Structure formats: C-alpha cells, structure tokens
Amino acid sequence: MAKLNALVKKAKKGDNEAFIQLIKQYEQVLYKVANKLLNNDEDVADAMQDAILSAYEKLDSLKNPAYFNTWICKILINKCNSILNKNKNIFEAVDVEELQQQTNDSISKMELEDELNALNTDYKTAIVLYYIVGMNTKEISEFLKEPEGTIKSRLSRAKSILRSNYDKGGGVIGYVQ
Structure with missing residues (x-):
C-alpha cells in the first residue's frame, strides 16, 4: 500500500513512469471490469483507453492516493456506461x-x-x-x-x-x- 501511495504521489508530480507503473498494476482489473460490462473487444479497448487518458489528465483531482483503484474503476465504469448508452446496448454477460x-x-x-x-x-x-x-x-x-x-x-x-x-x-x- 505504501508503494502504491508513493507511485500515485510521484505520478501526481508529473512522473510519467510512475503513472505507467500504476496502470500496469491495475490493467488486468480494468480489463476484467470493462469486459464484463461491454459487448465487444473494440468497445473494451476504447473504454480502457479513454479511462486511462482521463485518469492521466485528472490525476490532480484524486485526493487520497489509497483510493486510486476505486477512482480509476469509477472512471472506467463511467466510460463503459457512455459507450453502452451511445450504442444502446444492455448490460452483457458476466464472466464469473x-x-x-x-x-x-x-x-x-x-x-x-x-x-x-x-x-x-x-x-x-x-x-x-x-x-x-x-x-x-x-x-x-x-x-x-x-x-x-x-x-x-x-x-x-x-x-x-x-x-x-x-x-x-x-x-x-x-x-x-
């Protein structure tokens, strides 16, 4: 947890490598979440890319580094919901x-x-x-x-x-x- 907090703090100060390390740590979780919510691989890739870009741009808005996982998942779920609304799709099967x-x-x-x-x-x-x-x-x-x-x-x-x-x-x- 301390390492995560340190990475978030470094990333907030502009350390791009720290941000990349954070994303690599959560990439599998992000993929699983997007894959559960969306219908196809293209939408999953779009949602993940948009979420990561938004997280990078809005990293200063993260108040508590300990909540990075929750924060980035919320961004991703919002991106997924936008795609679902745009495509007028419904919540798809959950791989369990x-x-x-x-x-x-x-x-x-x-x-x-x-x-x-x-x-x-x-x-x-x-x-x-x-x-x-x-x-x-x-x-x-x-x-x-x-x-x-x-x-x-x-x-x-x-x-x-x-x-x-x-x-x-x-x-x-x-x-x-």
Whole structure:
C-alpha cells in the first residue's frame, strides 16, 4: 500500500513512469471490469483507453492516493456506461470465474452467466464490483453514492436469486459467499 501511495504521489508530480507503473498494476482489473460490462473487444479497448487518458489528465483531482483503484474503476465504469448508452446496448454477460471459485459445487459457467444476465443492473453492478473488482461493501457504497446497507442488501438478494434459480432449474449453487 505504501508503494502504491508513493507511485500515485510521484505520478501526481508529473512522473510519467510512475503513472505507467500504476496502470500496469491495475490493467488486468480494468480489463476484467470493462469486459464484463461491454459487448465487444473494440468497445473494451476504447473504454480502457479513454479511462486511462482521463485518469492521466485528472490525476490532480484524486485526493487520497489509497483510493486510486476505486477512482480509476469509477472512471472506467463511467466510460463503459457512455459507450453502452451511445450504442444502446444492455448490460452483457458476466464472466464469473471468481464467482465459481466461491461456490462449493461445480456449476457450469454458462448456466451461471445465464442466471447473472437475468439479474437487474443494480444487482449485477454490485456483484461485479464485489467479486471481480474486489471492492468491499463500504467502497462500493462510496463509489455508487448509496448507503452501505443498500449495497449489502443487493449482494444478498442477488445471491439469493441465484441460489433459488439454480434450485428451481435442477442445478445446485452450493453456497455463494
């Protein structure tokens, strides 16, 4: 964490190499988030490029270096939403490798993706931020500007819906943590 804070401080002072190092550290997370939200590789690449450029240009607006991950993910999600609105696309399938690791039983990835597609956007957003980005409920709450209780409720309801849908469909979703 101290190294991250030092890199952010260097980048804010104009050290381009420090900024590049920061982006390299978060590149996989950014890709996963954009890939979960967008329909195709071109849109993912555009969103990532726009987000990185915006982050570089607005780095001075980051007040707390410890929140760099949350800050850049928010920029990326805003870029993704702009692309979705522009293309009039809907929230696309969520690749849920991390979610599958959280289950006790092996469930086919395709079945789980189908069930996630059935969730409303608020539930999917909470699931992606929690399981894919790795934010905790407090960070998600601050990020979405909604009460932490609302976020916890969405996560709980989404997991409950997934469990009940799998039970109805003959599949078993063990216990999503």
